[in-house]
Amino acid sequence: xxxxxxxxxxxxxxxxxxxxxxxxxxxxxxxxxxxxxxxxxxxxxxxxxxxxxxxxxxxxxxxxxxxxxxxxxxxxxxxxxxxxxxxxxxxxxxxxxxxxxxxxxxxxxxxxxxxxxxxxxxxxxxxxxxxxxxxxxxxxxxxxxxxxxxxxxxxxxxxxxxxxxxxxxxxxxxxxxxxxxxxxxxxxxxxxxxxxxxxxxxxxxxxxxxxxxxxxxxxxxxxxxxxxxxxxxxxxxxxxxxxxxxxxxxxxxxxxxxxxxxxxxxxxxxxxxxxxxxxxxxxxxxxxxxxxxxxxxxxxxxxxxxxxxxxxxxxxxxxxxxxxxxxxxxxxxxxxxxxxxxxxxxxxxxxxxxxxxxxxxxxxxxxxxxxxxxxxxxxxxxxxxxxxxxxxxxxxxxxxxxxxxxxxxxxxxxxxxxxxxxxxxxxxxxxxxxxxxxxxxxxxxxxxxxxxxxxxxxxxxxxxxxxxxxxxxxxxxxxxxxxxxxxxxxxxxxxxxxxxxxxxxxxxxxxxxxxxxxxxxxxxxxxxxxxxxxxxxxxxxxxxxxxxxxxxxxxxxxxxxxxxxxxxxxxxxxxxxxxxxxxxxxxxxxxxxxxxxxxxxxxxxxx
Amino acid sequence: xxxxxxxxxxxxxxxxxxxxxxxxxxxxxxxxxxxxxxxxxxxxxxxxxxxxxxxxxxxxxxxxxxxxxxxxxxxxxxxxxxxxxxxxxxxxxxxxxxxxxxxxxxxxxxxxxxxxxxxxxxxxxxxxxxxxxxxxxxxxxxxxxxxxxxxxxxxxxxxxxxxxxxxxxxxxxxxxxxxxxxxxxxxxxxxxxxxxxxxxxxxxxxxxxxxxxxxxxxxxxxxxxxxxxxxxxxxxxxxxxxxxxxxxxxxxxxxxxxxxxxxxxx
Numbered sequence: 001x002x003x004x005x006x007x008x009x010x011x012x013x014x015x016x017x018x019x020x021x022x023x024x025x026x027x028x029x030x031x032x033x034x035x036x037x038x039x040x041x042x043x044x045x046x047x048x049x050x051x052x053x054x055x056x057x058x059x060x061x062x063x064x065x066x067x068x069x070x071x072x073x074x075x076x077x078x079x080x081x082x083x084x085x086x087x088x089x090x091x092x093x094x095x096x097x098x099x100x101x102x103x104x105x106x107x108x109x110x111x112x113x114x115x116x117x118x119x120x121x122x123x124x125x126x127x128x129x130x131x132x133x134x135x136x137x138x139x140x141x142x143x144x145x146x147x148x149x150x151x152x153x154x155x156x157x158x159x160x161x162x163x164x165x166x167x168x169x170x171x172x173x174x175x176x177x178x179x180x181x182x183x184x185x186x187x188x189x190x191x192x193x194x195x196x197x198x199x200x201x202x203x204x205x206x207x208x209x210x211x212x213x214x215x216x217x218x219x220x221x222x223x224x225x226x227x228x229x230x231x232x233x234x235x236x237x238x239x240x241x242x243x244x245x246x247x248x249x250x251x252x253x254x255x256x257x258x259x260x261x262x263x264x265x266x267x268x269x270x271x272x273x274x275x276x277x278x279x280x281x282x283x284x285x286x287x288x289x290x291x292x293x294x295x296x297x298x299x300x301x302x303x304x305x306x307x308x309x310x311x312x313x314x315x316x317x318x319x320x321x322x323x324x325x326x327x328x329x330x331x332x333x334x335x336x337x338x339x340x341x342x343x344x345x346x347x348x349x350x351x352x353x354x355x356x357x358x359x360x361x362x363x364x365x366x367x368x369x370x371x372x373x374x375x376x377x378x379x380x381x382x383x384x385x386x387x388x389x390x391x392x393x394x395x396x397x398x399x400x401x402x403x404x405x406x407x408x409x410x411x412x413x414x415x416x417x418x419x420x421x422x423x424x425x426x427x428x429x430x431x432x433x434x435x436x437x438x439x440x441x442x443x444x445x446x447x448x449x450x451x452x453x454x455x456x457x458x459x460x461x462x463x464x465x466x467x468x469x470x471x472x473x474x475x476x477x478x479x480x481x482x483x484x485x486x487x488x489x490x491x492x493x494x495x496x497x498x499x500x501x502x503x504x505x506x507x508x509x510x511x512x513x514x515x516x517x518x519x520x521x522x523x524x525x526x527x528x529x530x531x532x533x534x535x536x537x538x539x540x541x542x543x544x545x546x547x548x549x550x551x552x553x554x555x556x557x558x559x560x561x562x563x564x565x566x567x568x569x570x571x572x573x574x575x576x577x578x579x580x581x582x583x584x585x586x587x588x589x590x591x592x593x594x595x596x597x598x599x600x601x602x603x604x605x606x607x
Numbered sequence: 608x609x610x611x612x613x614x615x616x617x618x619x620x621x622x623x624x625x626x627x628x629x630x631x632x633x634x635x636x637x638x639x640x641x642x643x644x645x646x647x648x649x650x651x652x653x654x655x656x657x658x659x660x661x662x663x664x665x666x667x668x669x670x671x672x673x674x675x676x677x678x679x680x681x682x683x684x685x686x687x688x689x690x691x692x693x694x695x696x697x698x699x700x701x702x703x704x705x706x707x708x709x710x711x712x713x714x715x716x717x718x719x720x721x722x723x724x725x726x727x728x729x730x731x732x733x734x735x736x737x738x739x740x741x742x743x744x745x746x747x748x749x750x751x752x753x754x755x756x757x758x759x760x761x762x763x764x765x766x767x768x769x770x771x772x773x774x775x776x777x778x779x780x781x782x783x784x785x786x787x788x789x790x791x792x793x794x795x796x797x798x799x800x801x802x803x804x805x806x807x808x809x810x811x812x813x814x815x816x817x818x819x820x821x822x823x824x825x826x827x828x829x830x831x832x833x834x835x836x837x838x839x840x841x842x843x844x845x846x847x848x849x850x851x852x853x854x855x856x857x858x859x860x861x862x863x864x865x866x867x868x869x870x871x872x873x
Binding site: 044354358515 | 640643644647655658660661662664665667668669671673689709710711715720723726727729734738740741743746753754756870871
């Protein structure tokens with residue numbers, strides 16, 4: 001059908017949505033294959049959420065502990081994810097991340113060094129050996145800048161400040177391209193491409209206290225679902241144990257796990273190192289049971305077992321939550337993270353420079369002399385678009401997904417440092433997958449003009465409405481709802497209320513009114529983000545209702561323990577009859593991929 | 608947010624509103640809230656009084672360099688400027704002056720992305736068996752430059768870019784001088800960009816007034832640690848007779864601009 005609205009049009013072989021680590025890495029790979037590649041990003045190049053990653057990138061290079069290997073990394077990852085992971089993704093990730101880190105070095109990254117000049121690796125929660133390659137506490141910045149500079153040197157086209165509204169598919173359901181708009185002008189643009197790589201990151205902006213930026217609205221999750229792909233494990237949300245709690249304006253801002261890796265400990269208002277009381281059976285054999293033993297471990301991992309502060313993030317976040325609820329929290333409702341009494345000011349400033357400045361400048365706290373007040377903050381979604389492990393292909397032909405937007409790799413809980421390596425390993429694989437698909441001869445079908453028109457009409461409706469809902473009010477109410485009903489501890493009745501609440505918010509979203517024009521109008525931009533936020537919030541809530549157990553980043557007060565049978569299934573969301581954010585979502589259980597015996601054996605002889 | 612610790616007092620935020628065709632400052636009365644930064648107040652304005660107020664931001668933690676503006680006349684990050692460090696009654700927020708206005712506080716910083724495309728990227732030797740080796744002490748200066756968050760405040764305040772449109776096509780600016788310095792000082796890099804940075808990127812136009820260093824939110828010593836040493840290296844490659852003799856004896860040639868201006872293999 002002919003198109004009524006005029007749009008700019010661009011033609012490519014591979015369209016990458018998102019310019020964080022995964023998107024950049026995918027684009028590099030597609031470009032190296034000689035394909036016409038474009039990166040479309042909501043922000044400027046180099047500003048994506050990857051810059052916020054602090055602690056490091058996990059890779060079993062064995063530079064500090066030669067006994068480390070991909071097998072140990074694989075096992076740590078699976079156990080951290082409470083065995084819900086797609087084992088094949090975890091396997092590929094553990095095997096390939098060392099090469100991906102070395103590659104970054106060859107592209108100019110300057111990682112901190114060991115005394116003999118190799119890449120230094122630091123300890124992190126859930127990792128048996130010191131495994132995180134890092135640059136002080138700004139590893140994400142180093143990674144994004146390195147990838148950005150590589151992308152620029154390859155001459156890849158980058159369309160900045162451009163928001164994708166909808167993926168367009170052809171009559172057979174295969175990818176044909178997308179409809180988007182330029183934020184600076186508000187002008188609409190259509191991109192034709194037979195292959196699209198989604199690398200849009202997370203969903204945290206739907207919660208009130210989050211370490212995520214405005215961009216993390218779950219666009220890729222929603223675009224995929226609306227286009228016919230499936231989402232899995234959406235209930236698995238990681239609340240990072242250490243976010244700032246004061247001042248309120250920065251509540252949720254991340255405090256790196258590196259503080260604990262480098263010797264920081266958690267204390268309650270009584271000054272007690274409470275984590276010793278929260279060691280789950282699964283981790284008891286390898287966790288220290290006294291402060292003396294734990295403290296020996298930092299210098300020599302064979303002298304004692306691991307400190308309980310370095311348990312996986314879900315364990316630590318729940319423990320903090322319990323301490324605060326029991327009345328042993330700090331004045332501002334967190335607990336204390338103390339490195340001041342344990343390491344010299346010089347050590348702290350050298351190893352954790354960003355944290356030092358962050359607390360000094362935003363809270364007026366000197367972390368070399370004073371404990372930090374911290375509490376859990378919505379940080380990461382383990383769930384996401386269901387992909388084939390080797391190619392990152394979704395069930396929609398031509399659609400690929402990598403990084404946080406993809407599900408499966410991390411199971412029900414992600415270990416720190418595994419996201420940066422995830423971006424590199426699966427970003428590259430998605431680029432390869434997309435390139436193979438395009439080289440297979442697939443061409444993008446011409447667009448149905450009616451689809452483009454409908455997308456534009458829906459996006460611009462709030463600008464035409466004289467009276468209606470303020471998008472900021474709807475966003476605030478959504479954040480309140482998800483924080484209180486689908487937060488760190490969940491129960492069946494609150495989740496049911498959340499669904500009703502989401503219905504009401506969807507109605508309000510179809511009645512938004514926005515003032516001003518289309519050119520760089522944040523109110524309108526938010527209005528176009530709300531549909532994605534609602535879609536992912538609904539999937540998270542549906543997954544949480546169905547998963548009647550507690551596992552990793554999903555804790556049910558009414559089902560407080562894991563259920564072995566539920567540990568063998570993913571809850572899979574799809575939207576068979578379409579309808580966008582107002583459409584019905586179908587949720588069904590499906591068995592997880594079964595691990596072959598040689599990998600299963602790795603868990604049997606584990607100590 | 609409604610549960611903030613309001614102090615009961617109000618202040619005036621004077622914000623520049625407009626676009627490429629022109630604009631003016633507008634005053635907004637807002638509650639004073641404990642512990643807030645300028646960006647918080649801008650966000651509260653968007654959520655309450657003026658939803659179409661344009662401002663660029665991402666991380667709100669001083670790590671991404673998106674929310675650059677001129678606050679009370681000084682180039683700063685809105686997310687790292689605490690309200691209680693400013694004049695208690697009136698705070699002025701304007702867009703960066705050097706770059707063309709898009710809308711309100713958002714400017715067109717594409718000049719910087721164009722300069723970035725001209726930088727010949729890192730060019731290491733083939734990776735040896737067992738990997739590259741570098742000592743921490745040899746990479747620390749490079750790491751200082753790589754702290755750069757590309758807020759472009761140094762570019763905003765640099766008088767060559769700010770006041771000399773005619774020079775901009777052949778001037779990289781402080782953000783990219785630290786990039787060139789980083790590559791020059793990288794223990795593994797094999798390219799030689801000294802003539803290139805002199806002839807094509809205008810290093811000589813910088814007269815080391817240190818304004819860039821003063822505004823850097825990452826406290827990078829741009830002038831002392833990057834620009835001055837880079838100038839010295841360029842002098843060594845161009846005018847220094849002792850260095851010239853050394854090159855003749857060791858038969859090492861300074862790469863010309865054209866020789867240096869190549870991107871490494873993909």
